[in-house]
Amino acid sequence: xxxxxxxxxxxxxxxxxxxxxxxxxxxxxxxxxxxxxxxxxxxxxxxxxxxxxxxxxxxxxxxxxxxxxxxxxxxxxxxxxxxxxxxxxxxxxxxxxxxxxxxxxxxxxxxxxxxxxxxxxxxxxxxxxxxxxxxxxxxxxxxxxxxxxxxxxxxxxxxxxxxxxxxxxxxxxxxxxxxxxxxxxx
Amino acid sequence: xxxxxxxxxxxxxxxxxxxxxxxxxxxxxxxxxxxxxxxxxxxxxxxxxxxxxxxxxxxxxxxxxxxxxxxxxxxxxxxxxxxxxxxxxxxxxxxxxxxxxxxxxxxxxxxxxxxxxxxxxxxxxxxxxxxxxxxxxxxxxxxxxxxxxxxxxxxxxxxxxxxxxxxxxxxxxxxxxx
Numbered sequence: 001x002x003x004x005x006x007x008x009x010x011x012x013x014x015x016x017x018x019x020x021x022x023x024x025x026x027x028x029x030x031x032x033x034x035x036x037x038x039x040x041x042x043x044x045x046x047x048x049x050x051x052x053x054x055x056x057x058x059x060x061x062x063x064x065x066x067x068x069x070x071x072x073x074x075x076x077x078x079x080x081x082x083x084x085x086x087x088x089x090x091x092x093x094x095x096x097x098x099x100x101x102x103x104x105x106x107x108x109x110x111x112x113x114x115x116x117x118x119x120x121x122x123x124x125x126x127x128x129x130x131x132x133x134x135x136x137x138x139x140x141x142x143x144x145x146x147x148x149x150x151x152x153x154x155x156x157x158x159x160x161x162x163x164x165x166x167x168x169x170x171x172x173x174x175x176x177x178x179x180x181x182x183x184x185x186x
Numbered sequence: 187x188x189x190x191x192x193x194x195x196x197x198x199x200x201x202x203x204x205x206x207x208x209x210x211x212x213x214x215x216x217x218x219x220x221x222x223x224x225x226x227x228x229x230x231x232x233x234x235x236x237x238x239x240x241x242x243x244x245x246x247x248x249x250x251x252x253x254x255x256x257x258x259x260x261x262x263x264x265x266x267x268x269x270x271x272x273x274x275x276x277x278x279x280x281x282x283x284x285x286x287x288x289x290x291x292x293x294x295x296x297x298x299x300x301x302x303x304x305x306x307x308x309x310x311x312x313x314x315x316x317x318x319x320x321x322x323x324x325x326x327x328x329x330x331x332x333x334x335x336x337x338x339x340x341x342x343x344x345x346x347x348x349x350x351x352x353x354x355x356x357x358x359x360x361x362x363x364x
Binding site: 051059083084175 | 236241242244245249252253255257258274277281284
């Protein structure tokens with residue numbers, strides 16, 4: 001199992017002008033912990049919508065790389081959006097699924113990817129041509145190039161363990177999150 | 187006249203399309219409905235408008251939020267049955283006070299031939315208003331244009347969640363007779 005915050009820090013070490021979207025819960029805490037920026041759209045709710053929001057952002061900002069950091073639970077809830085993305089085929093969109101195979105935020109109940117669901121295979125079946133699964137440090141070394149520089153849409157599933165570090169909470173002021181993102185980006 | 191020809195001249199779509207393009211909306215997302223056929227065709231034929239077919243309506247709420255973050259305006263077009271799919275998704279524009287503009291063709295109203303359409307059709311206004319969505323009802327073709335104009339201002343000048351509900355009688359009732 002890879003360490004989620006370490007992998008994310010590695011991916012975002014050279015994020016350049018990429019725009020980030022993180023799903024509710026630990027993905028948002030990890031993004032805020034390792035790469036806080038106005039160009040991060042943190043979700044606090046609306047489970048399943050981080051990936052569709054990433055698509056909307058990628059369409060609105062075709063010159064910028066957009067990377068969605070989603071938990072496996074969020075990805076499963078929005079799983080139909082993978083077909084929508086494949087149909088649109090935005091070259092600037094990457095999806096990083098931090099797959100801990102559990103609903104960590106609500107008490108570490110087992111998730112569907114712990115059972116039979118294979119998110120990377122679902123992405124391929126939805127029309128994604130570029131997917132990868134990272135289980136080792138060697139796999140993880142390929143992630144920054146795959147997620148931030150290869151022509152999209154791309155999706156990487158990263159098999160991670162549960163959080164080991166304390167959560168970092170970004171602002172819960174919704175209008176302020178939007179204002180700061182928009183003034184940094186538009 | 188075939189259904190598609192009738193839809194192409196439905197008496198409101200051309201004017202709503204003009205309002206869409208003149209107000210700077212460049213993203214139209216949809217799970218389609220028969221009553222939206224003409225409008226979606228007009229938008230689809232326009233290269234300046236990106237039309238995205240969704241797998242479920244709440245994706246359109248997420249996409250509109252992402253588009254707004256990136257400086258683009260979006261419209262979600264859906265049938266009334268899809269409004270129920272959007273409820274928790276509406277927490278996103280509500281929490282962030284972001285624009286959320288929806289155009290809804292109603293089912294489950296007077297003359298509905300499919301009883302399965304009745305529960306959601308009757309509940310649309312109540313559930314939307316419970317989430318803070320302003321509902322503007324359109325009973326005639328003229329209403330659709332007038333209410334859509336108002337909805338544009340409410341969404342993009344005031345940052346509100348707003349839905350124009352097009353009554354079933356505007357586009358005619360779907361027939362289930364054999």
